[in-house]
Amino acid sequence: MAPDVAARPTRAEMRMAAREQSRSQRRDAARAATRTALLRVALPSMAALGVAAAAAITVQGEADQRRAQAAGMVPDRAVTAADNTSARDAAQQALAGNDAPQASRADAREPLAGAQPAVAADPGSTDPAEAEAAEAPQQQRPAVSLPVAQHGLGETFGAAGTHWAKRHTGIDFPVDGGTPVMAVTDGTIRTQWNPSYGYMTILKMADGTEAWYCHLRSYKIRKGTVKAGDVIAFVGSSGNSTGPHLHFEIRPANGTGPVDPLPWFLAQGVDPR
Missing domain, CATH: 2.70.70.10 (Glucose Permease (Domain IIA))
Known part of the structure; x- marks a missing residue:
């Protein structure tokens, strides 16, 4: 009995197989392009984040260094990019070991004691005349005053005359x-x-x-x-x-x-x- 001979594919089947292979190749190429684009976007973003983090660490390290120098706990020297980490660590260790209260930003803005202006009686007023009037002792009302502002008398008490039945009564x-x-x-x-x-x-x-x-x-x-x-x-x-x-x-x-x-x-x- 003769061996089985595999049937040869028809032309239609060959064309269909070629189309499926072409679709598969295009899909693989699209996936590869997408991965490449994502890597191109992600890598610079990660680099930018790293630079920002490094800058923040540098600023924090410089601030800690200046605070420590102001407190006299570390020597005054310039902070460079090469020793940011060591300067920050030294400042933090110095601050952690010092129990004295540190100067705040509000303390730094306080004016000198000798330069403070005189306090007016009214905090909302800057008029020197008003301040002087407020500081002056208030004038007390007199217990007795004249009935008119002008001094000088006319007819006096007890005067005789034709204008009164007896004598002047005031x-x-x-x-x-x-x-x-x-x-x-x-x-x-x-x-x-x-x-x-x-x-x-x-x-x-x-x-x-x-x-x-x-x-x-x-x-x-x-x-x-x-x-x-x-x-x-x-x-x-x-x-x-x-x-x-x-x-x-x-x-x-x-x-x-x-x-x-x-x-x-x-x-x-x-x-x-």
Whole structure:
């Protein structure tokens, strides 16, 4: 019996086998090209990372070296690329072995003690006039003040004349109409009208003594608590008056009637003359 003879491939089968071989070769070539491209990208990236890491180590080593030199723990010498590692190790060992507190960046920015500016009373103000005013002692309000700013008296207490039923019951300040009238001391005030005194303001003091302001033009404060020097009214010529002036009286709390205001002022350290 004759041996089996292998069947020869047909032309179609040969063409198909050639195409499969060509596809396989192209796939292998594409994979090889991809691997080459990836290596070309990865290798420079790894090199760049290595350079960055080396630079960071160099900077850290230089910083450690400078800190150690500032503390006097290592000799002052230039740090080069060749001895970055040794300088960093020496600085770290010196810092680790020193228990004293190290100077921080905030400490380095502190100005010298002799160069610090004077502290103003108001930290947000740089005006020298404001600082001087804040440092100056505050002026205390006087316990007793004049009823008007101008010194000088007209008619005095007890004077005789046709303008009064008996005698003059106060002292007159010959000032212009509209002049501010002030509280002579702390107290409470009330206002009223009198045919002889005209528009009046009565200031009652803590001990019951009353100060009468007469012939006023108008009031600034009609009632309430006031302090010495507060403006309470304005000079006029209301009531039985021959012209603008302030008629001022002092009446003790015992009800004995008006007394001479001049000794009262002088006893308080104020001279209206």
